[in-house]
Amino acid sequence: MSADSSQSLLPDLLVEIRSVSFGYENNLVLRNIDLTVRRGQVVAILGPSGCGKTTLLRLIGGQLKPSRGEVMVDGLAVPQLDRDDLFQLRRKMGMLFQFGALFTDLSVFENVAFQMREHTDLPEEMITDLVLMKLHAVGLRGAHELMPAELSGGMARRVALARAIALDPMLILYDEPFAGLDPISLGVVSKLIRTLNDALGTTSVIVTHDVATSLDIVDYVYLISDGRVVAHGRVEEIRASSDPFVQQFIKGEADGPVAFHYPTGDYASMIFPGHGD
Amino acid sequence: MLLQPLAGIGGKANGLFSRVGLAGRFLLETVYYSGMCLRRPRLVIKEIYFVGVLSLAIIVVSGLFVGMVLGLQMYDTLDRFGSGEVVGMVVALSLVRELGPVLSAILFASRAGSAVTAEIGLMRATEQISAMEMMAIQPIARVVTPRFWAGVISLPLLTSIFNVTGILGGYLVAVNLLGVDGGMFWSEMQDSVDFRLDIMNGFDKSVIFAIAVSLVAVFEGYHATATAEGVSRATTRTVVISALLVLGLDFVLTAFMFRGI
Amino acid sequence: MKYSMLDLWVGLFIVVGVAAIVFLSLRVANQTTLRANETYSVTAEFDNIGGLKVRAPVRSAGVTVGRIADIYLDTTTFKAVVKLEIEEQFPFSSDTSASILTAGLLGEQYVSLQAGVDTETLSDGDDIWLTSSAMVLENLISNFMFNAASEGDQ
Ligand SMILES: Nc1ncnc2c1ncn2[C@@H]1O[C@H](COP(=O)(O)OP(=O)(O)OP(=O)(O)O)[C@@H](O)[C@H]1O
Ligand SMILES: [Mg+2]
Numbered sequence: 001m002s003a004d005s006s007q008s009l010l011p012d013l014l015v016e017i018r019s020v021s022f023g024y025e026n027n028l029v030l031r032n033i034d035l036t037v038r039r040g041q042v043v044a045i046l047g048p049s050g051c052g053k054t055t056l057l058r059l060i061g062g063q064l065k066p067s068r069g070e071v072m073v074d075g076l077a078v079p080q081l082d083r084d085d086l087f088q089l090r091r092k093m094g095m096l097f098q099f100g101a102l103f104t105d106l107s108v109f110e111n112v113a114f115q116m117r118e119h120t121d122l123p124e125e126m127i128t129d130l131v132l133m134k135l136h137a138v139g140l141r142g143a144h145e146l147m148p149a150e151l152s153g154g155m156a157r158r159v160a161l162a163r164a165i166a167l168d169p170m171l172i173l174y175d176e177p178f179a180g181l182d183p184i185s186l187g188v189v190s191k192l193i194r195t196l197n198d199a200l201g202t203t204s205v206i207v208t209h210d211v212a213t214s215l216d217i218v219d220y221v222y223l224i225s226d227g228r229v230v231a232h233g234r235v236e237e238i239r240a241s242s243d244p245f246v247q248q249f250i251k252g253e254a255d256g257p258v259a260f261h262y263p264t265g266d267y268a269s270m271i272f273p274g275h276g277d
Numbered sequence: 278m279l280l281q282p283l284a285g286i287g288g289k290a291n292g293l294f295s296r297v298g299l300a301g302r303f304l305l306e307t308v309y310y311s312g313m314c315l316r317r318p319r320l321v322i323k324e325i326y327f328v329g330v331l332s333l334a335i336i337v338v339s340g341l342f343v344g345m346v347l348g349l350q351m352y353d354t355l356d357r358f359g360s361g362e363v364v365g366m367v368v369a370l371s372l373v374r375e376l377g378p379v380l381s382a383i384l385f386a387s388r389a390g391s392a393v394t395a396e397i398g399l400m401r402a403t404e405q406i407s408a409m410e411m412m413a414i415q416p417i418a419r420v421v422t423p424r425f426w427a428g429v430i431s432l433p434l435l436t437s438i439f440n441v442t443g444i445l446g447g448y449l450v451a452v453n454l455l456g457v458d459g460g461m462f463w464s465e466m467q468d469s470v471d472f473r474l475d476i477m478n479g480f481d482k483s484v485i486f487a488i489a490v491s492l493v494a495v496f497e498g499y500h501a502t503a504t505a506e507g508v509s510r511a512t513t514r515t516v517v518i519s520a521l522l523v524l525g526l527d528f529v530l531t532a533f534m535f536r537g538i
Numbered sequence: 539m540k541y542s543m544l545d546l547w548v549g550l551f552i553v554v555g556v557a558a559i560v561f562l563s564l565r566v567a568n569q570t571t572l573r574a575n576e577t578y579s580v581t582a583e584f585d586n587i588g589g590l591k592v593r594a595p596v597r598s599a600g601v602t603v604g605r606i607a608d609i610y611l612d613t614t615t616f617k618a619v620v621k622l623e624i625e626e627q628f629p630f631s632s633d634t635s636a637s638i639l640t641a642g643l644l645g646e647q648y649v650s651l652q653a654g655v656d657t658e659t660l661s662d663g664d665d666i667w668l669t670s671s672a673m674v675l676e677n678l679i680s681n682f683m684f685n686a687a688s689e690g691d692q
Pocket of ligand 1: 024025027029047048049050051052053054055056098209
């Protein structure tokens with residue numbers, strides 16, 4: 001893992017997060033995070049629910065500004081960019097939102113075509129071809145006329161995936177791409193993420209708690225707990241790690257260094273007020 | 278201790294002023310990003326369908342009934358002074374100057390304004406606004422401006438339609454039901470309704486109301502708290518604020534337009 | 539909904555809305571103030587204007603020839619000054635007389651112009667010298683009572 005700090009000096013880092021802290025109001029969510037993503041890699045950010053993974057993606061996308069530390073994407077300091085430069089950078093990013101965020105007033109086809117229409121002057125036939133191609137990749141070419149309300153949760157997620165890759169971005173941020181997928185779609189989507197990444201030369205950041213699936217397709221793993229990076233390394237390193245946290249997380253045990261419960265008071269004293277006094 | 282309620286009022290007033298300031302800035306931003314609507318009129322046409330065409334039914338029906346009630350009430354009073362035939366003039370003046378613009382604006386706020394607020398609020402609650410920003414698309418340009426301009430275009434047209442159906446409703450009651458002479462109905466009306474002072478001023482009112490109601494609707498939606506409860510509150514606020522704003526503005530505009538007449 | 543259907547409805551809506559505006563402008567309203575540039579204005583002083591209002595009609599032989607543009611009190615003579623806007627197409631001689639009359643027993647009050655014999659015509663900014671004030675019902679009644687009372691004394 002010390003090898004990583006020397007790697008981070010290389011110029012081919014696409015995302016660099018340096019000692020970033022962030023809090024909503026006075027609830028500190030991320031504490032002193034260091035994280036780097038090299039070009040062409042698929043990186044997984046694993047961690048229990050509520051540990052701040054979505055927040056981290058929003059920092060990379062410039063939707064939130066860190067309270068401390070720096071976020072660099074493609075050599076640009078994201079929090080310092082003005083609106084136009086940020087939008088310029090975002091044109092090169094795709095993001096899959098945790099809850100899909102499909103445009104409910106547009107059909108599946110128009111959802112995928114959305115950025116093509118907004119950002120390019122492509123002729124209609126080419127847009128049709130491209131959209132059907134993206135939908136075919138997620139197995140939903142037949143659903144292009146449906147409205148988002150007519151899709152199942154897993155289908156909506158796959159459409160959102162097709163939309164995220166619509167313009168072949170340089171960096172794709174996936175927030176929980178595997179949630180709610182049946183085993184077949186899961187296999188297809190996870191392979192798709194990997195193939196897209198290699199075929200298009202993009203870079204992918206996957207936020208997930210699906211350890212098994214993600215370890216099969218990614219190059220590098222960050223494990224986050226309680227707002228801190230608790231372990232990181234290549235997949236083999238993580239699998240071989242003896243760190244109790246890593247073991248707990250990979251094996252999915254309830255007892256261990258990670259608390260299953262959101263921090264709170266003593267259970268008994270909450271149920272029987274005065275009991276503990 | 279005694280000052281505590283006052284402090285509360287002060288805090289509320291502060292909140293109100295900062296909200297008004299925010300809305301003013303939002304209006305400027307909306308106008309600034311309106312280029313999108315000119316480049317892609319399709320976006321506006323689609324919204325005119327939702328806020329304008331779909332409001333037609335309520336506007337026509339309300340206009341008809343308001344005109345008929347006005348006709349009935351006014352005729353009763355006027356006939357006591359032996360001048361029942363001026364009912365056309367009274368109906369037309371009440372509609373064109375006050376009732377048309379005000380009632381249309383309030384109906385529009387409840388029918389279309391609330392729908393726009395709910396739609397934009399839900400887009401925020403379901404992260405569609407965030408998604409758009411992540412796609413490097415300015416949501417004010419893509420989501421807010423088409424709805425705003427659709428409202429500004431639709432309401433004056435709806436108001437004119439309301440006025441016409443109201444006058445026809447008045448005609449129906451006065452001429453077909455109460456036996457006022459049809460010719461007198463129109464000629465008394467034309468004698469007293471002035472194009473510039475009444476029709477144009479009424480039209481100007483409806484344009485100002487259209488800007489106010491549309492701004493409130495898009496503003497409340499865009500700044501809604503991203504939850505189901507937040508959206509429902511924003512929708513209620515759109516209707517309440519629009520109604521109060523329209524009535525308040527109406528007083529001010531009337532004082533300027535029709536003073537001494 | 540298909541795009542073309544939607545366009546059709548919106549087009550129809552706009553046509554109906556514009557038709558409503560045209561209807562209001564042509565069928566409901568008169569356009570007197572539209573031709574504001576084709577008028578000349580003259581002033582007339584009255585001892586008492588009764589219930590005369592701004593925008594009341596100016597008539598000659600019953601035909602409307604203009605409107606009242608303004609009414610104010612001259613604070614030196616304490617007479618009411620009435621500004622009349624008369625359409626260019628109606629020239630009046632400079633010795634025209636103006637009187638305030640009532641349409642019907644309790645109807646609206648208007649200014650009536652009675653053309654004179656002078657060959658010179660009134661032009662913008664002129665004064666009408668010959669005026670007779672509004673008939674005020676209270677004055678009429680008290681006159682009548684006073685006369686009746688003085689007759690009764692004899
Ligand atoms: N808008 C917000 N305002 C205040 N607190 C927030 C907000 N969004 C998230 N949080 C808090 O920040 C913490 C991290 O949230 P985040 O959404 O980043 O978690 P996550 O790791 O993505 O979880 P999950 O895997 O369940 O999606 C949570 O404890 C949450 O309560
Ligand atoms: Mg999350």
